[in-house]
Amino acid sequence: MVYLLRNSTEKYMNVIVIGAGISGLIAAYELERSGINPILLEASDRVGGRVATDDVDGFLLDRGFQVLLTAYPEARRYLDFEVLKLKKFYPGALILKPGSSYTISDPLRNPSEILGMAFSPVGSFMDKLKIYKLTKSLQKKEIDEIFNSPNISTIQFLKDYGFSEKIITNFFKPFFKGIFLENELKTSARMFQFVFKMFGEGFAAVPENGMKAIPEYLKSKLKHTELKLNAPVTKIEGHQVFLENGEVLHGDKIIIAGKSDHLLPQLKGQIQPYRSVYNLYFSLEKSFLIRPMIGLIPDNKFLINNIVFMTDISKAYSKNGKALLSVSVIKPIQNTEKLENLVAIELEAISGIKAEYFKPIKTYEIKEALPDVEDMKADLPFTNTKIYDHIFLAGDYLLNGSINAAMTSGRKAVEALLLTTQDPR
Ligand SMILES: Cc1cc2nc3c(=O)[nH]c(=O)nc-3n(C[C@H](O)[C@H](O)[C@H](O)COP(=O)(O)OP(=O)(O)OC[C@H]3O[C@@H](n4cnc5c(N)ncnc54)[C@H](O)[C@@H]3O)c2cc1C
Incomplete structure (x- = not known):
């Protein structure tokens, strides 16, 4: 991981991560490590996505x-x-x-x-x-x-x-x-x-206390992330992120951590069943x-x-x-x-x-x-996570269905964001 933004003016840029499953939690963690304080938006009332435990x-x-x-x-x-x-x-x-x-x-x-x-x-x-x-x-x-x-x-x-x-x-x-x-x-x-x-x-x-301890542990490592629960995103237009409650946030950069076809209609049909x-x-x-x-x-x-x-x-x-x-x-x-x-x-x-x-x-x-990933991968070139200049993708579906892959994808999305931000071209 490269920490390009620490001590640079870029550290104040707004980064929004959509989805607080394993991939989104890792993305937020890696952003923090590079000096960025992201906003993490989660539709449900808890972190973890598909890793959950009920009492x-x-x-x-x-x-x-x-x-x-x-x-x-x-x-x-x-x-x-x-x-x-x-x-x-x-x-x-x-x-x-x-x-x-x-x-x-x-x-x-x-x-x-x-x-x-x-x-x-x-x-x-x-x-x-x-x-x-x-x-x-x-x-x-x-x-x-x-x-x-x-x-x-x-x-x-x-x-x-x-x-x-x-x-x-x-x-x-x-x-x-x-x-x-x-x-x-x-x-x-x-x-x-x-x-x-x-x-x-x-x-x-x-x-010991159920699988949900994994995302809760990852959440506990976030010190500078603004986590908003019960905050479903309904659409993205340019740099604007629209929340169901009417709020509109500006993201210099946006990471969609999880299935993204409902937010980017152009991806409809491209995401596996x-x-x-x-x-x-x-x-x-x-x-x-x-x-x-x-x-x-x-x-x-x-x-x-x-x-x-x-x-x-x-x-x-x-x-x-x-x-x-x-x-x-x-x-x-x-x-x-x-x-x-x-x-x-x-x-x-x-x-x-x-x-x-x-x-x-x-x-x-x-x-x-x-x-249902056909071409399963362990890793992906970080540039493959970039869909527009300001929008990056994370989520297990990019690699293979596993906690390991979700973590890799979150890290790769941040690497792409940092490297493409630094590049003046
Ligand atoms: C039954 C089952 C068994 C599994 N078994 C294993 C196993 O044994 N070992 C293993 O390694 N992996 C296993 N997995 C897979 C593993 O759980 C997933 O690969 C991993 O949790 C995926 O994380 P993710 O962040 O990519 O996606 P998700 O967990 O799906 O996270 C996406 C998050 O984004 C949020 N979100 C979606 N849309 C919006 C929106 N519009 N606005 C705001 N938030 C939004 C969702 O609420 C969710 O919290 C299993 C999964 C399941 C369900």
């Missing part, structure tokens, strides 16, 4: 199951894991089938388990060796190299790598469906390799999983794709001692009326615990969860 009946409910990967380079740059009190998932996954369950562990971290895995019916011994080989080879690859590799689908990559149908069905499909939020694994193998590398080099984790997910929460007397891990349901007949007892990961997710179960459904649903009942019946089939013991707390339908 419902004594439970902390993340709005959509999501995790922070501690190996994300941007997370290491901007977050303090100690302050967030990160709680780690046990690496690997539990494969759950009616009447049986199997563990897929991380062969690098738990080499002793590879032999046990060799005799599990989840995949062949060769599959497990290939997981080991893939983890090792991705450790050696730079992230840029991964994102410059051929843009084939994840499913094609797995087949080309020689994984068996069995391990693809039992492990890769449900695991990555839950991450990509799509059922075919058509997502670019670049993203697959990136995520696999991140899992291999760090941990999946959540802050979004992938959606249903996230259901249930309470239960206690967890039925043997470890604090993600549970995968590989059987395609089930609505449920993956489950996690959030209270196995962080006890603070429940204030009443009951276990909190998060269930993700990726399949499109025609009629959601009986969704909780249908899911509870499936939970009974998996766990042997009667459906009526699973008490529904809340169901979220998250329509715009992840941008």
Whole structure:
């Protein structure tokens, strides 16, 4: 990052950041670091955008199951894991089938388990060796190299790598469906390799008190930003930013941090569609999983794709001692009326615990969860974020749907703003 504006007259220019999701919070932080005091406008009543946690009946409910990967380079740059009190998932996954369950562990971290895995019916011994080989080879690859590799689908990559149908069905499909939020694994193998590398080099984790601690931490780092909540922007005309409440602000420079096609009609149709997910929460007397891990349901007949007892990961997710179960459904649903009942019946089939013991707390339908980015990237030339001389874009949709990408995009937008401001041409 270049700090061109410090001690220059430019430091007094008005910069408006629209959107206080992760990308907007990083943009505001980087602006502050360069000596600019931005105005940060957020439509809703809180910061964080798609990273949110609700407090419902004594439970902390993340709005959509999501995790922070501690190996994300941007997370290491901007977050303090100690302050967030990160709680780690046990690496690997539990494969759950009616009447049986199997563990897929991380062969690098738990080499002793590879032999046990060799005799599990989840995949062949060769599959497990290939997981080991893939983890090792991705450790050696730079992230840029991964994102410059051929843009084939994840499913094609797995087949080309020689994984068996069995391990693809039992492990890769449900695991990555839950991450990509799509059922075919058509997502670019670049993203697959990136995520696999991140899992291999760090941990999946959540802050002790829910995912919202991440944006709240980023907000706490802002000392000179004027944050306006409940301030939806309705349009931008030239340098004028119109707020729903009638206020009009002048921005010498404007960063739109988040989906921007509603503010720049010329971008209509250029921004990708979004992938959606249903996230259901249930309470239960206690967890039925043997470890604090993600549970995968590989059987395609089930609505449920993956489950996690959030209270196995962080006890603070429940204030009443009951276990909190998060269930993700990726399949499109025609009629959601009986969704909780249908899911509870499936939970009974998996766990042997009667459906009526699973008490529904809340169901979220998250329509715009992840941008469906075709050409996934890890980084972008900072000039690509500049759309006009005074308007810059940030947001995960420019790169790939992840907290890491949202952070990169916020930083890149500020780099572009600073460099193009200094250039007299
Ligand atoms: C269910 C789900 C699961 C996920 N799982 C993971 C995961 O496991 N790991 C991971 O790394 N990532 C995950 N993600 C993705 C990650 O949350 C996003 O990539 C990231 O939060 C996007 O941040 P952003 O700033 O780009 O956009 P957003 O979070 O969408 O922020 C945009 C902000 O702009 C505001 N805004 C929009 N229009 C206006 C306007 N006109 N005026 C003022 N404000 C406006 C919005 O209110 C919002 O606050 C998941 C996301 C979801 C929803």
